[in-house]
Amino acid sequence: MKKVALSITVLLGLTLIFTPVNRADVVDFLVSATIPTASGVSIVATQVDSASNVFGVTVTALNFDPMVFNSNLGIWLPNHYFAIDVGVTSGVGSTAVTVKYTEGAKPTGQVNGLGWKSTATFVKITGPDDDQTETDLISHGPKQLLRDLAGGEQFTGAELSGGFLRVYVGIFPGDDQTILDQLGEPFTNADVPGNYNGVLTITATVA
Amino acid sequence: MRFKQILFSTLLFISISSITYAQVFLEDGKVKLSVSPGENVTGKLILHNTSDENVNMKVYWEDFVYKPPYDGSKDFLPRGTGSYSAANWVNISTKTLMFGPFAKRTISYSINVPDDIRQGHYGVLFFENAEKQIDSTRGIHIVTRVGCLFFIEPKEKNKKVDLKGFEFTGKELTASFTNLGNVILIPDGTFYVIDQDGMVFDRGEISKIYLPPDKSADYGLTLNRDLDPGTYTLVMTVTLEDDDIFVKEIDFEKNYSSGFNIIAIRD
Numbered sequence: 001m002k003k004v005a006l007s008i009t010v011l012l013g014l015t016l017i018f019t020p021v022n023r024a025d026v027v028d029f030l031v032s033a034t035i036p037t038a039s040g041v042s043i044v045a046t047q048v049d050s051a052s053n054v055f056g057v058t059v060t061a062l063n064f065d066p067m068v069f070n071s072n073l074g075i076w077l078p079n080h081y082f083a084i085d086v087g088v089t090s091g092v093g094s095t096a097v098t099v100k101y102t103e104g105a106k107p108t109g110q111v112n113g114l115g116w117k118s119t120a121t122f123v124k125i126t127g128p129d130d131d132q133t134e135t136d137l138i139s140h141g142p143k144q145l146l147r148d149l150a151g152g153e154q155f156t157g158a159e160l161s162g163g164f165l166r167v168y169v170g171i172f173p174g175d176d177q178t179i180l181d182q183l184g185e186p187f188t189n190a191d192v193p194g195n196y197n198g199v200l201t202i203t204a205t206v207a
Numbered sequence: 208m209r210f211k212q213i214l215f216s217t218l219l220f221i222s223i224s225s226i227t228y229a230q231v232f233l234e235d236g237k238v239k240l241s242v243s244p245g246e247n248v249t250g251k252l253i254l255h256n257t258s259d260e261n262v263n264m265k266v267y268w269e270d271f272v273y274k275p276p277y278d279g280s281k282d283f284l285p286r287g288t289g290s291y292s293a294a295n296w297v298n299i300s301t302k303t304l305m306f307g308p309f310a311k312r313t314i315s316y317s318i319n320v321p322d323d324i325r326q327g328h329y330g331v332l333f334f335e336n337a338e339k340q341i342d343s344t345r346g347i348h349i350v351t352r353v354g355c356l357f358f359i360e361p362k363e364k365n366k367k368v369d370l371k372g373f374e375f376t377g378k379e380l381t382a383s384f385t386n387l388g389n390v391i392l393i394p395d396g397t398f399y400v401i402d403q404d405g406m407v408f409d410r411g412e413i414s415k416i417y418l419p420p421d422k423s424a425d426y427g428l429t430l431n432r433d434l435d436p437g438t439y440t441l442v443m444t445v446t447l448e449d450d451d452i453f454v455k456e457i458d459f460e461k462n463y464s465s466g467f468n469i470i471a472i473r474d
Binding site: 041042043045060061062063064065084095096098104114118146152154156157169195196197198199200201202203204205206207 | 231347352
């Protein structure tokens with residue numbers, strides 16, 4: 001009986017001795033990770049057939065040649081337009097996109113350049129590749145003359161959240177009264193023959 | 208045989224479809240520095256080529272300013288022309304970059320802070336695709352660039368704010384937010400609404416603004432829930448970074464007929 005009492009006493013003593021030690025072994029580890037405010041942009045420009053709206057090859061410049069004269073309308077038109085998909089990558093914070101047009105060269109004697117004769121239409125693409133939905137970005141037009149992008153059209157990360165920006169760029173065929181009111185004009189025989197060009201700058205930064 | 212033709216066509220289409228501009232990913236989209244007068248600050252930026260093509264890039268500095276309505280929209284300006292330019296303080300280790308496929312590159316920067324810095328100075332380091340196009344005389348040349356924003360601000364920051372003119376329009380509460388300090392303010396705000404019984408009835412976030420010194424902008428929130436007639440208190444908690452926080456309490460009532468009326472505002 002004495003041995004049992006002694007054993008219990010020893011056990012209790014050991015428990016008291018080691019309990020603080022065991023408590024000291026409990027350490028709180030702070031688990032943390034910092035994701036930087038990363039920013040990235042990817043661009044895919046694709047030629048689209050005007051008649052069928054079928055997407056064709058990807059391109060690195062928007063060349064509208066060959067321009068063909070439409071005798072019914074009395075204007076020059078290409079057989080294609082372009083779709084530019086702008087994908088942004090963000091860490092913490094959202095990435096904003098700016099699309100800016102800078103007028104380039106035009107033939108000597110020509111008054112209005114390519115920016116008066118071409119348009120950009122802004123849409124947001126959502127959904128999987130095989131079932132995409134296009135939503136017009138109304139607050140950005142959605143259609144504007146390129147010359148009206150000289151100040152830069154800005155798209156916030158919130159606007160593009162859950163999808164990506166697609167910009168359709170084409171030669172203006174004169175069929176939209178709103179664009180005509182904004183002094184847009186198609187290519188006609190009144191325009192000076194020669195080369196017309198411009199630069200579309202797509203910028204991505206965090207907000 | 209027909210299956211092979213279809214498979215080949217599909218693979219060809221996929222390979223053509225995947226031709227894209229060479230892509231660049233910047234690890235740090237924003238560098239925020241608190242500096243002392245006369246200090247020399249150095250740092251690095253890391254970029255990745257996420258494509259399987261070689262990439263050539265131009266590296267250059269521009270100024271930027273946030274512009275009305277101060278929702279994050281910016282104007283990019285030639286270096287040295289912005290109101291709070293830091294262009295003359297910053298040196299970059301290179302003006303061009305060449306990447307191999309899927310390569311990573313590091314860019315060093317050095318900033319010589321002048322002795323008389325009294326306010327925040329800002330700029331953006333751009334990395335621009337420098338690929339030549341086959342024929343740039345016709346059509347539209349596409350330029351893509353990604354930028355790293357630099358916020359170079361004195362350690363002695365003054366974050367004085369004037370928030371006044373609270374007004375309800377339907378379920379939207381707006382006020383005029385004026386930055387009376389010496390650095391850009393990007394207030395991060397939340398709100399909650401408590402009813403007469405002290406129960407939280409609604410909560411949400413306040414729209415962000417990006418406000419340079421001496422500028423004012425609308426600062427607002429929209430209630431998410433429809434409130435029954437009665438009196439409520441709306442508590443706004445606004446963080447100005449670096450643990451600078453201020454709180455506004457707004458007592459208001461919702462009437463059957465006249466909508467919302469503000470009763471009292473407390474700090």
